[in-house]
Amino acid sequence: MPKKLPQRYQAIVMPLVLSVLMSAIVSFVSTASGTGLQPGIFSLWLKAWVFSWIVAFPSLLLVLPLVRRIVAATVEQPGSSR
DSSP states (O other), X not given: OOOOOOGGGHHHHHHHHHHXXXXXXXXXXXXXXXXXXXXXXXXXXXXXXXXXHHHHXXXXXXXXXXXXXXXXXXXXXXXXXX
């Protein structure tokens, strides 16, 4: 079994994985809806995805602390009592 990263890397790995997956999905949908499913769509999508990911990853690093605070304010947390 491969060795896992220490828990302290979770704050970087989670937005990294999320940004890769979400930017890939959104850029493909956007590329396909804009150009149609045509020959060469893979290379068009790949260019769009790289640009999207370059924006998505740092954006997630910046907004995740705010998102966590908003979620904590709106969702009951374990161990909290009313």
